[in-house]
Amino acid sequence: MSSKTLIIALIVCLTSQFSFSQKPDQLTDTEKLYGLSKFWQEVNYNFVYLYKIDKADWDQQYREAISQVLETKNDYEYYRVLQRLSAYLKDGHTNVWFPKSIRDKVSSTDFGDYKIVLKSIENKAIIVQINDDKKKDLPPGSEIIKINGLATQEYIDEMVKPFISTSSPHVLLDLSVQYLLEAYEGTEYDIEVRTPKGKVKELHLIAGASGEVKMYPEQEEAQLLEFKWQEKGVAYLAFNSFSDWKIMDLFSEIKPELDKAEKLIIDLRNNGGGNDAVARELIKYLTNDTLLYRAKSQTRQHIPAYKAWGRKVSVQDTSRQSFLKDYYLANHDLLFYSLSSEAYNTSNLNIDRIEIPTAILIGHLTASAAEDFLVYADNQEHMVTFGVPSFGSTGLPMNFELPGGGVARVCVKKDTYPDGREFVGMGIQPDVLVETSLSDFLSHKDPVLAKALEYLEKLK
Numbered sequence: 001m002s003s004k005t006l007i008i009a010l011i012v013c014l015t016s017q018f019s020f021s022q023k024p025d026q027l028t029d030t031e032k033l034y035g036l037s038k039f040w041q042e043v044n045y046n047f048v049y050l051y052k053i054d055k056a057d058w059d060q061q062y063r064e065a066i067s068q069v070l071e072t073k074n075d076y077e078y079y080r081v082l083q084r085l086s087a088y089l090k091d092g093h094t095n096v097w098f099p100k101s102i103r104d105k106v107s108s109t110d111f112g113d114y115k116i117v118l119k120s121i122e123n124k125a126i127i128v129q130i131n132d133d134k135k136k137d138l139p140p141g142s143e144i145i146k147i148n149g150l151a152t153q154e155y156i157d158e159m160v161k162p163f164i165s166t167s168s169p170h171v172l173l174d175l176s177v178q179y180l181l182e183a184y185e186g187t188e189y190d191i192e193v194r195t196p197k198g199k200v201k202e203l204h205l206i207a208g209a210s211g212e213v214k215m216y217p218e219q220e221e222a223q224l225l226e227f228k229w230q231e232k233g234v235a236y237l238a239f240n241s242f243s244d245w246k247i248m249d250l251f252s253e254i255k256p257e258l259d260k261a262e263k264l265i266i267d268l269r270n271n272g273g274g275n276d277a278v279a280r281e282l283i284k285y286l287t288n289d290t291l292l293y294r295a296k297s298q299t300r301q302h303i304p305a306y307k308a309w310g311r312k313v314s315v316q317d318t319s320r321q322s323f324l325k326d327y328y329l330a331n332h333d334l335l336f337y338s339l340s341s342e343a344y345n346t347s348n349l350n351i352d353r354i355e356i357p358t359a360i361l362i363g364h365l366t367a368s369a370a371e372d373f374l375v376y377a378d379n380q381e382h383m384v385t386f387g388v389p390s391f392g393s394t395g396l397p398m399n400f401e402l403p404g405g406g407v408a409r410v411c412v413k414k415d416t417y418p419d420g421r422e423f424v425g426m427g428i429q430p431d432v433l434v435e436t437s438l439s440d441f442l443s444h445k446d447p448v449l450a451k452a453l454e455y456l457e458k459l460k
Contacts, residue, residue: 023074023184024101024404031403032069032078036062038400039082039096039408046398048300048414049091049424050333061088075404076102076184082402083163090425091411092167092367092393099405107207108182111189114203115210118144120177121438125152127193128441132214138203139195140217141442144180146192156180167425168392174364183207196442222270225250233262234456239282242369243274248281255285259354263456265449267361269387273368273394280344283376287383288355290347295375295394295415298336306330341418357459358383359452362430367391374428375417386434386452389427 027035040062043050065085072078082096098106109115116138117129125144130137147155156176164179166172181189187207194200224247226238235258239247258264264286276294284292303326310331318325329335360377362370362385371394377383396413416422423429432455434448 023076023105025074027075027078027404029070032072033066035078035403035406036065036069036082036085038402039085039410040065042398042400042408042410043089043094045302046300046412047089047091047094047410048298048395048412049089050300053089055333058088061085075099079406080163082406082408083165086165086408087161087163089165090167091165092171092391093395093397093411094409095165095397096402096408097406099402101405102184105185106182107185107209108179110208110210111181111205112208112210114138114205115213115215116181117215118177118180120174121436121441123173124438125156125177125180126438126441129215129217129219131210132216135216138193138201141196141438143194144191145194145200147180148190152180166393168389168427170389170427171364171391171393181205181207185209225254226267227254227258230265230453231457234265234453235261235263236265236267238267238270239370239373240270241274242271242276242278242282242373245275245278247278251282251285255352259352261354262356263459264354264356264358265361265452265456266358267449268366268370268373269361269363269448271366271370271373272391273370273372276369276372279369279373280376283373284344284346284349285351285353286355286358287380288353289380291343291345292376293343293379293418294341295372296341296418296420297339298414299339299396299412300333301330301335301337303330303335306335336414339413355382357456359456360385361448361452362387362390362428363448364388364391364427366428368394371423371428372415375415375423378417384432384455385428385430386432386455387430387448388433388435389429390423392423392425392427394424 065081068081069078072081079096079098079102086094086096109117114134115131116127118125119128127138127142128140130140144152146152150158160176160180161172164172164175166175185208189205191203191205192200193203222240224241224244226240228236230236237258280292280294306327307330310327313324313328313331315328318328326335360383362374367390371390374385374390394415395411397409398412399407399409402408415424432451434451436447440447
């Protein structure tokens, strides 16, 4: 069987597993080919990490996708082909998203009488929330061990991972579990679940809306900013997003109380990013340094003449004259334009700063602009990070429309530490590694917070 046939079989299997719901079929062959070619073109011209992929293989992926999209039976299958092509690039800021007409029919949590939220804990697919009336049937902490006859990891490798766009291996695993049961309404699953007491149960699920149901355990809606006192003199401050400038007003409101703190915990574990300028404006209050060093940023530079001349330039030629090096780099998609990365100077600002021993909590969901916050904090000796590696993806996505109402984006900006160290693809590493075990989850313990408090307590 050819690789093309295998891929089509995979997509058809994934998109039609016992699914009887009618999927939209509005796109013409011309529109399908245009959307595919549009995505391929934007990647070739603008994707900042193009140099990291095998160009010959990327072109082969495109050639195979041409016949694949023409063989799709509906718009859902078509978009799955595009998502698989996007996932090949292994970048968290490069994605393909369904049109609303499809997105409204797809869910990873809703199965009629069951509403299930999954999370990767100890590399297992663990149920962390369930609708309240099913908590005795599938208690939180239960592990999904089989799906449609396949062991969970085998199912993930074959049916989930190939469609997920992300930069870091640890986030790929997280998202593979989070979207383990994502499906179009009507899709059926036979799953096996092992409860925390070791009992194995079989369950037949049909994807479909569960409606508004009470979940167990209940979780309070995260606020943009959370402030509270921990132990005496230790303030806890959660920045849960940098997407809204309103956080600055909230920070100003709690600042007089924060000024009483002797030590500080900043929680970024649920911060998926937003605007790096918001991150910068907040951290300037939390250090006495007046020079804040931002990420070093680059984007691709297009000079077609350089690219043409570079076809005749060898590596050896580049040492003779600098312009030959530029020609060579342009021809190999390695010519970059450096964006402004000057330090942010706050010496002229009349602001009330607070610099005290600070523990920053980070996790796999700490992403994008939240990682920019960590870059600013990197050289701050009074700040120590605790937790697990961050999301490992930041930059600047360029969005564009696809036929039928879908949207794609391509990452066009590369960010590193100011000294050139990379964190995209592996995440920002914590100073103190602290992982959350299944036992911690079942016991409602927060070992990351506990470790940070232990560290601060030792500082006199």
